[in-house]
Amino acid sequence: MKACDLISIINAGGHADAVTCDTIKAGSGEKELKKVAVTMFATVDTVKKAKDWGADMLIVHEPTYYDHMEVVKEETLVIKAKRELIENSGITIYRYHDHMHHRDVDQIPEGEIYYLGLKGKIEKTPYSASYLFTSDEALTALELAERMEKDLNIAHVRIAGARDIKSTKIAACFGTPGGVFDLLKRDDVEIVLTGEACEWMLGEYARDAASLGFNKTLIVMGHIGSERDGMRLLAKRLTEAYANEFETRYIECGEVYTYTDTQKK
Ligand SMILES: [Fe+2]
Ligand SMILES: [Fe+2]
The missing domain is CATH 3.40.1390.30 (NIF3 (NGG1p interacting factor 3)-like)
Incomplete structure (x- = not known):
């Protein structure tokens, strides 16, 4: 060949x-x-x-x-x-x-979710390469980040916002796709996963949201670690x-x- x-x-x-x-x-x-x-x-x-x-x-x-x-x-x-x-x-x-x-199934989130050992439903959003993932297993942001460090071998995962609330509604925005802030603001999204993020915007939104009692978290995996x-x-x-x-x-x-x-x- x-x-x-x-x-x-x-x-x-x-x-x-x-x-x-x-x-x-x-x-x-x-x-x-x-x-x-x-x-x-x-x-x-x-x-x-x-x-x-x-x-x-x-x-x-x-x-x-x-x-x-x-x-x-x-x-x-x-x-x-x-x-x-x-x-x-x-x-x-x-x-x-x-x-x-x-493609019908984007192979990047497919691989990330596969190696994280998660099962659930993945749906497209209006944004290219950003998805909504409903996990069968409820995890806290801290548990998810620890799994990323262990199973995806990411040296340091960063968490902004809520750390300890069991969650299933995840926005999977691996790499640096569009629509990350829009997805973070949605009421039906608890955790946003992304590769790179504007700290003063997305990070601080998640921190304020959690301080005000909302279940909202941004997890920054690094570009390579997320794809x-x-x-x-x-x-x-x-x-x-x-x-x-x-x-x-x-x-x-x-x-x-x-x-x-x-x-x-
Ligand atoms: Fe990328
Ligand atoms: Fe990519």
Whole structure:
């Protein structure tokens, strides 16, 4: 199988718009696949790990050159060095973002909920990549955050607002999608999960709401921590479906921030 064949397979049923960030960022679609690596970001470290493993293709979720559509206005020394590293690796890098999100079941929340071990009903909202999730299991925000640190390996989950009230009505706004504040303000939403948040707006709204007696919480997981499990699930599915054609490996990119306490992997 060639890289372009695999791209056609994973794109099926996805994004319908001709304008998309899902393009080959490096290398060729004609590359024959023996080893396919999957990660969240094509960081310098994940590219090196993919090369050391002998990967033919690296599937990523996010931009490689710090712009959604990869428009590089200034070829800085950092960008030049990264481009050289990638081009010398010979790996075909494909961004799988829009097709992953824009399908009947968005694979990012699917992966997050799967690896959190939660079951329930997920519904679309008017906002792209933001969902309402009704959990079968009632959890406090603290219990949910602890599970994120344990099962999703997020170093530090941040909680604003109510911590100790059992809740089931969750807005799943992984990454940095639209509509997060609108969903936080809804009476039927108890906990909002997101990757990144404006602290003075969303965080303080949740804190004031809880202080006034409302069951309202914002949980900030970090961008990588809130989306990478969708890529983990993609790697698992490719492993299960194509073991006879190519080997698949999930490469962990780690969180972007480090902390003063012991860094988890
Ligand atoms: Fe994202
Ligand atoms: Fe995303």
